[in-house]
Amino acid sequence: MDPRRLVLLSEFAERRSITATATALHLTPSAVSQQLKALEKEAGAPLVEPRGRGLELTALGAALADTAVEIRTALARARAVADEHVLGVAGTVRIAMFPSSAELLLPGAMSMLRERTPSLLIDPVILDAQESEFARLVPDFDIVLAHNVSGAGAWMSPSSSTQLLLTEPLDVAVAPDHPLAERDEVSAAELADESWISVPHDFPFEHAFTRLERLMEQPLTVVARLPDLRTIEALIATGHGIGLVSRFTVAADKVRTLRLAEFQPTRQIYALTRAEHASSPAVRRVLDVLVEAGWEVERAVADGAAQ
Template identity: 40%
Template sequence: MKDAGIDVDKLAIVRELAERGSITAVAAATYRTPSAVSQTIKALERDLGTVLVEREGRGVRLTEAGRLLAEGAVEIAQVVARTRARLEEFRGEVAGEVAVTAFPSGAEMLLAPLAPRLATRAPGVTVRLSDLDLAEYELRAATADHDVVVGHSVVAVPDPAATGLPVTPLLREPLDVAVPQDHRLAGRDRVRPEDLVGERWIGVPVGHPFDLLLPMLAVDGQSPRVEQRFLDNHVTAAFVAAGQGVALLPRLWRRAAEARGVTLLPLDGVRAGRHVFALARPDRAERAAVRCVLDALLEIADEAR
């Protein structure tokens, strides 16, 4: 399809280059060879009579004209997706596959009930589910390969203006202190940072969102002493249950923790928690099937809360 000399299919390649940052990454994502991607961009440059990419070290980057076209490609894709969604809703035939990924405990909480819910509400919509434990700065890039990315942050829900992506807040989940069921604090209703002085901690890898919270528990300038670090809540709970330390675990994981011999205690004096949210590319967020998935995730999150 061409409009005023612009081939929309070629334009989509420029958008992918803006999102993915390299010819090789675009080739892998679009099932082309790097040579074919380069040739497509060169053909578009000839069509428009302007340079769209330029060399930068061993790679390439978009010129100002290239960035302008990439932004236009997003807008065009949004209009097409919105129009298609309206037609599907008019026909009452919302359908399609939606790829959804979430951090592991979020997948356990939100994704496990998702497919059964959609089966009764929107039987034409199928979901391809996965779990990815990504740093917050990696979430935006993940939307290139997934229709919906569920992430978490201990700071705040991302600003759509800053990310350039639609953001759907799902819930704010408190983080509690996990202790063995025979721990000296296990019978308490709540604990304060000073109650935890001298405890060994099971933490998360440095740079993980939860790692930012432990300094908030410092007493007299002494931060908690982290002896082991794990990503998986199940592993963390096993170490806590074995008496090898205490940890921070999400409150909605309470039932799973108790089944492993771990008690979760709310924290007083520290606002420890994480914001859970969903991100999507602007055009994919317009898809009727994606909107069905986001609506279902909102309901599941509300019930979990």
């Protein structure tokens, strides 16, 4: 089988669209269709089948797409060896980041690169994605920073790798003049009658809200759903409701935070990369400084808490 056609098939497997695959590979949609038909002839069986208004992989197509990941990775390793020999560790690494991950990790990572590898730059793109959307971003970026409160399972795939960067506690936030503002801890039962500023459905914090509802044995009264933590904090600070906020980035001068008595919700921040991108010396170096930046954040918070 033509390895280039297998690579094209694996691209289609990730993007689920002839048009998106064509755009990614700088081909026309008709050229993609022709290459898939040629690969079907080589395989001796259909690799895609109609589904609704689009196409879906058959079982054989999915199996071949998985094997093509190894081809892509091997080609990327060869390219990486040549680039490192000729150029050293240099270039620009494009990262998709959600806003609070950029606030937490970008300054430290960029400072480390400036000091240790000035020929290597980060090109950050700030996006507020739903939890299910992070994996879809991976083909278009060198690194994608994603977060959730239920582990990395949703993002595991043969075509990508996952690196934990940071684990951050979530706390209940209230306005400075709220009756609970002077407390350090609060139970779920005490929050049952509160109005909540929550996140849109399928955003990572939603898992923690769901667990709270189970503890309360009733649904939360949600008055607004917003993706941006700074806007959520602004509404909490002005008395429009309470919410969950990330401990490491909360605006402590605007809201008061309390720990939950029953459980400690946390969010995990991960770096997602395509398997072949992880072969790049530049991407590996940036992943290293992101991990170190995460350590520095956790260390600084621990040192502050100990004082």
